[in-house]
Amino acid sequence: MAMMMQTNPSSDAHNTAYSISDLAREFGVTTRAIRFYEDEGLLRPGRSGRQRVYRTRDRVRLKLILRGKRLGFSLNEVGEIINMYDSNPGEAGQLRYFLEQIRQRRETLKQQHHDIDVTLQELDTIEAQCQDRLTTLS
């Protein structure tokens, strides 16, 4: 389905259409998972009849979902995050709340960033010891 879309009258060059299995293949997830994300309100693909039609916007959201997961966030948290990306808070109060959310995310991410640095250094140490013992054994 990702191909043969030239007869679409409303195609503005950036709105390619994908089937559910197109995305499943591309990102290495099951179709079941993708439908599940929809059930959880993280995706809202269009429909052509009953078939789901994913466009660039949905593809980006899926990418964000998977990145959030890799970072250890729950789907609910991922939901909050990606809703930050395309929501448009109207009044000042909402904006401030929004900025606070961003600040918190940043804190979590920086903590993780630090955790990773520490762990990588420790891995270096362990690896060096292993290499030593390997050359000793030869």
Place this chain on the structure above:
Amino acid sequence: MAMMMQTNPSSDAHNTAYSISDLAREFGVTTRAIRFYEDEGLLRPGRSGRQRVYRTRDRVRLKLILRGKRLGFSLNEVGEIINMYDSNPGEAGQLRYFLEQIRQRRETLKQQHHDIDVTLQELDTIEAQCQDRLTTLS
């Protein structure tokens, strides 16, 4: 229990003893969780009668467990990781396998590191837009 340990004959300055709730308080987890980690083979505290006695070694392991969790690893994965820290592989084959494990961990961590960088940049962008709109509204 973390205090009043001066009458212990075998105290070599670095082997302070902690109760389960000492550690629970310090790291902000429940005692239930700590016992669960033990059930999963991630911790092996000593016993004084039936009471668990945690020492520096156990405290370090707990710290590693929690760091692993913050990085999104499952308890099983965390188990593999912290067993890397204090296991002593004897033969060359084990060492090579071991080094391969380290390499894989490093890959995962670098992926996450990159994910975080990208996300932080995107948060910067969003935050800037929000700040703009806030000043516009004033």
Place this chain on the structure above:
DNA sequence: GTTTCCGTTTACGTAAACGTCAATTGAAGT
């Protein structure tokens, strides 16, 4: 026209990581 593919919906199943509750048991203070 009938296999052969997806794709969909509905529903139940499951593994991980604890939470919660109950019953019991020292250990410690008074």
Place this chain on the structure above:
DNA sequence: ACTTCAATTGACGTTTACGTAAACGGAAAC
């Protein structure tokens, strides 16, 4: 001795994130 309080064991409950199976629909290939 009595209370109190933390700790233990065991069992069942819960949430998250899907997997898996069943049963059906449409369209494309032969």
